[in-house]
Amino acid sequence: MPSIEVNSASVHFAGQSKPTLDDINLIIPDDGITVIIGPSGCGKTTLLNILAGFITPTSGTISSNGQTISAPGSDRVVVFQDDALMPWLNVAENVALGLNIAGTDKTTRQQRVTEKLQQVGLENVADKPIWALSGGMRQRVGIARALAVNSQFLLMDEPFGALDAFTREQMQELVLSLWRQHSSGFVLITHDIEEALLLATRLVLMAPYPGRILEILDLDYSQRWRQGESLRHLKADKTFVELRESLFYKLVARSPAQHEVAI
Numbered sequence: 215m216p217s218i219e220v221n222s223a224s225v226h227f228a229g230q231s232k233p234t235l236d237d238i239n240l241i242i243p244d245d246g247i248t249v250i251i252g253p254s255g256c257g258k259t260t261l262l263n264i265l266a267g268f269i270t271p272t273s274g275t276i277s278s279n280g281q282t283i284s285a286p287g288s289d290r291v292v293v294f295q296d297d298a299l300m301p302w303l304n305v306a307e308n309v310a311l312g313l314n315i316a317g318t319d320k321t322t323r324q325q326r327v328t329e330k331l332q333q334v335g336l337e338n339v340a341d342k343p344i345w346a347l348s349g350g351m352r353q354r355v356g357i358a359r360a361l362a363v364n365s366q367f368l369l370m371d372e373p374f375g376a377l378d379a380f381t382r383e384q385m386q387e388l389v390l391s392l393w394r395q396h397s398s399g400f401v402l403i404t405h406d407i408e409e410a411l412l413l414a415t416r417l418v419l420m421a422p423y424p425g426r427i428l429e430i431l432d433l434d435y436s437q438r439w440r441q442g443e444s445l446r447h448l449k450a451d452k453t454f455v456e457l458r459e460s461l462f463y464k465l466v467a468r469s470p471a472q473h474e475v476a477i
């Protein structure tokens with residue numbers, strides 16, 4: 215099965231007393247939702263950056279479908295935390311950006327943009343300027359833009375961090391419905407334990423100083439949503455609540471006090 219494979223990857227930035235990532239081993243399948251959670255500073259963004267090919271590990275290897283990753287590639291597209299949209303372009307033009315760069319013909323481009331805007335529920339604002347959108351709508355544009363290029367992997371770094379709880383829940387449902395419609399592997403970084411449990415087919419729990427993988431859990435709440443259970447019902451499920459609490463204590467216990475944070 216196509217996958218991204220991380221083998222014994224470590225990242226040690228100059229001037230840091232400990233590695234930011236230490237001996238990371240991970241397989242990311244192209245048909246699941248891999249969620250990475252861990253305390254601030256444990257190296258989540260650094261891990262996403264090596265998956266994206268923005269930085270190369272100090273030691274170890276990363277490969278996508280057996281090919282070593284040494285640069286960004288069209289098989290892996292990134293959705294950033296801040297929406298990173300072009301304010302001088304309208305919604306549809308922003309969604310078309312990656313397709314323009316890829317040299318996609320005009321007819322395909324228009325079809326793809328219309329389809330992706332429908333999938334994220336923004337078909338009625340295609341002509342609107344970016345500044346006229348809410349934060350949640352901007353993130354939808356960023357996701358539509360990433361999906362438009364039909365990439366094998368969609369990498370998201372805390373895409374909903376700046377959204378209110380209600381909008382965030384809508385975005386969680388959106389991710390699940392997009393996952394149902396696309397045959398892509400999703401990788402999502404979050405600070406939100408409930409979000410992690412709900413969306414992950416595979417949950418990667420990280421610890422800091424040095425940044426490392428503590429535990430990997432295979433979960434089925436996203437599958438259960440696919441089979442018709444509601445989000446609210448799943449979040450109230452007894453084992454879900456128990457898991458949420460145990461993860462909370464694991465993450466809190468691993469969070470360094472401010473004075474322990476290594477620079």
Ligand SMILES: Nc1ncnc2c1ncn2[C@@H]1O[C@H](COP(=O)(O)OP(=O)(O)OP(=O)(O)O)[C@@H](O)[C@H]1O
Nearest residue numbers: 227228230234252253254255256257258259260261
């Ligand atoms: N380019 C860099 N040069 C030096 N140090 C870096 C660089 N990038 C990240 N770091 C350090 O690596 C550590 C991990 O950073 P990273 O951004 O990956 O953490 P994170 O888990 O994403 O945190 P957060 O949850 O706050 O976003 C931090 O101590 C950070 O200062």
Ligand SMILES: [Mg+2]
Nearest residue numbers: 258259260371
């Ligand atoms: Mg980060």
